[in-house]
Amino acid sequence: MDTLSFKTYSAKPSDIEKNWVLIDAEDQPLGRLSSEVAKILRGKTKPTFTPHMDTGDNVIVINAEKVKLTGKKMTDKTYFRHTFYPGGERFETAAEMLEKDPTSLVTTAVKGMLPKTKLGNKIATNLRVYAGPVHPHTAQEPEIIEL
Structure with a gap:
């Protein structure tokens, strides 16, 4: 029998080509947008x-600011954070987050889908x-992507 040798491809820093991509979030469901x-x-x-x-x-x-949440998620979905002080739990609904800072809702959803490592933190800096x-x-002449 003839054995074939396969090598797993591993990108080198010189092989990496970064492009710019533009995505319009208007009327897109938050979860589906974030995963893409x-x-x-x-x-x-x-x-x-x-x-x-x-x-x-x-x-x-x-x-x-025009991202869509289905059902009653706008009022019922809560986001948790802690101030690192005793009794410092803070809860915020999706509607409150959207009102205070419209970008934070999308940013939080995308960051939650990235790895929780140093690499994940580095990747998160590529999101605007x-x-x-x-x-x-x-x-940068970004390529427009339709979802």
Whole structure:
């Protein structure tokens, strides 16, 4: 029998090509939008995906204030954080988060879908979220992706 030798591809820093991607969040369900953005950020949509490297693209999300939540999630879904002081638990609904900072809802959802490691923190810096339709990254000529 003839044995074939296969090598697992592992991207080197010189092989990584980062592109810019623009996604419009208007009337998109938050979870479905976030999972697609996380896949693009992580690099899983590319054939050169390597688990221990940042092979993903830079993602710009516009119209974050117009993201959609189904059912009663806008009033019932709560987000938890702690101030690290005794009794410092803070709860906030999705509607309150959207009112205070429209970008935080999308950012929190995407970061929750990334690895909880140093690599995940590095990947999260490639995400830019804007409340309205205007963004300062026109010079990068981002590719528009329809979800």
